Structures are given as C-alpha cells and as structure tokens.
Amino acid sequence: MLNVDNIYAGYGRIPVLSGISFTVTDHQVVGVLGHNGMGKTTLLKTLIGQISLTSGAIRFDEADMSRKSSFLRARAGIGYVPQGRSIFPNLTVLDNLRMGFVPASGYPEEQAIKGILAQFPRLDSIIDRAGGALSGGEQQILALARCLCGRPKLLLLDEPTEGIQPSIVDEILEILIRLHRDHGLAIIVVEQNLEFIRRLSDRVLVIEKGVITGEISPLALEETPELGGYVSTE
Numbered sequence: 001m002l003n004v005d006n007i008y009a010g011y012g013r014i015p016v017l018s019g020i021s022f023t024v025t026d027h028q029v030v031g032v033l034g035h036n037g038m039g040k041t042t043l044l045k046t047l048i049g050q051i052s053l054t055s056g057a058i059r060f061d062e063a064d065m066s067r068k069s070s071f072l073r074a075r076a077g078i079g080y081v082p083q084g085r086s087i088f089p090n091l092t093v094l095d096n097l098r099m100g101f102v103p104a105s106g107y108p109e110e111q112a113i114k115g116i117l118a119q120f121p122r123l124d125s126i127i128d129r130a131g132g133a134l135s136g137g138e139q140q141i142l143a144l145a146r147c148l149c150g151r152p153k154l155l156l157l158d159e160p161t162e163g164i165q166p167s168i169v170d171e172i173l174e175i176l177i178r179l180h181r182d183h184g185l186a187i188i189v190v191e192q193n194l195e196f197i198r199r200l201s202d203r204v205l206v207i208e209k210g211v212i213t214g215e216i217s218p219l220a221l222e223e224t225p226e227l228g229g230y231v232s233t234e
C-alpha cells in the first residue's frame with residue numbers, strides 16, 4: 001500500500017529525515033517510537049506532503065506521491081490527524097466534519113457525515129457546539145472523525161493520546177481497533193503511550209535522528225526495561 005523509499009526531508013537547509021525506508025501493507029498498523037525531536041512528526045508531515053522531499057520516493061497504491069500536493073494525497077486515500085488536532089475553534093462540530101469531506105470520495109457529503117456520526121455517537125450529541133468549546137479528548141475524537149469523512153485507506157496519527165484523560169484514551173483506542181478490524185484501515189501511529197501503541201500496532205519502528213534504527217515486536221513493549229532507549233520519559 002505505502003512504499004517509502006530512502007526519503008530525505010527537512011526544514012530549509014536543516015536536514016531531519018536522513019534516508020528513511022519502510023513499507024506498510026494493506027490493513028497494517030505500524031507504530032513509530034522515538035525520543036522527542038527524532039523526526040516522527042516530520043516523517044508524517046512528509047508523507048502527507050506538508051514538507052517536500054529533498055530526495056527519495058513515496059508510493060501509495062502503486063502511484064508516485066513524491067511531488068503531489070497534500071490534497072491530492074488526501075484524495076488518493078491518505079488521511080492525517082496532526083499533533084494538537086488542529087480543530088477549527090470557531091466552527092461547530094458539524095462544520096469541522098464538513099471540512100474533512102473529500103468530494104472525490106464518491107459519497108455525497110450528507111451521507112458521509114451521517115455514516116461518521118453513527119460511529120461517533122459522542123459527537124452527535126454536541127453537533128452544534130463550537131470546536132473550541134470541546135474538551136481535549138472530544139477534540140481528538142472530532143479530529144479523527146473529521147479525517148474519516150474523507151474515507152482514507154491509510155491514516156496518519158500524530159500522538160493521539162497527548163494530554164488526554166485515560167477514559168477517552170481507551171475510547172480512542174477502541175475506535176481505532178474497530179476501524180482497523182471492521183474496515184481494514186491501515187494506520188501509521190506516532191505515540192509515546194506504550195500501552196496504546198502495543199495494543200494497536202502490528203509492527204513498531206524505532207526512529208532515531210531521522211533514521212529508522214530498528215523494528216520491535218509489539219509484545220516486546222510489555223518488557224519495560226527495554227523501553228528506555230525508545231521513548232521519552234519526561
């Protein structure tokens with residue numbers, strides 16, 4: 001489904017990603033672990049096209065995405081839920097959802113949003129509330145639902161549990177497991193919450209200084225002494 005081939009990217013002259021290669025097969029969930037500042041967010045932004053490649057290639061469903069704009073990648077089926085969620089604070093929940101709708105998805109907007117609300121009853125009850133008036137957890141669920149309005153085949157998730165109360169973390173985990181199981185959604189998830197990444201991922205990649213330095217089994221994440229090298233503890 002996704003083939004990332006030796007990509008280099010950064011900010012202006014500052015290189016951050018230094019030759020990253022990996023693949024994601026259909027329906028696979030890939031976790032990405034790494035200390036702060038190692039390039040996890042930069043990797044996701046490069047995959048969605050917010051940061052340009054310096055070199056290398058990104059292929060999605062056999063199509064070359066390397067120079068495509070973000071919206072064409074979204075139309076092709078890559079969804080992105082950024083760190084911090086980027087909810088439109090002055091728009092209602094409904095209008096936030098409408099912003100996520102991708103016309104080329106083959107579904108009428110109303111039908112797409114109705115289908116999403118059936119999966120997210122928590123949002124249905126606050127549909128007219130301003131996005132900025134939602135709790136952090138509700139905003140994260142809204143950001144996820146908004147992304148799903150575009151009917152992605154691959155979801156890029158950047159720290160979905162950051163700053164969220166444990167009960168909603170569990171709810172988000174259950175939603176993602178269900179989406180993966182019932183709809184075959186493939187996911188790349190960057191996360192510091194080891195339990196979350198362990199329960200969701202089929203594979204876990206370790207990133208250090210813009211390079212993938214290893215792959216560990218989700219089961220290995222149960223053995224806490226091994227983890228000091230992979231995540232930040234602050």
Ligand SMILES: Nc1ncnc2c1ncn2[C@@H]1O[C@H](COP(=O)(O)OP(=O)(O)OP(=O)(O)O)[C@@H](O)[C@H]1O
Nearest residue numbers: 011014016034035036037038039040041042043083
């Ligand atoms: N807009 C920017 N301009 C210049 N350098 C940046 C910019 N954004 C990030 N960086 C640098 O790029 C490197 C990788 O940052 P990135 O945000 O990808 O790391 P991360 O692994 O996601 O970290 P965190 O877990 O803290 O979110 C860091 O050294 C960071 O300081």
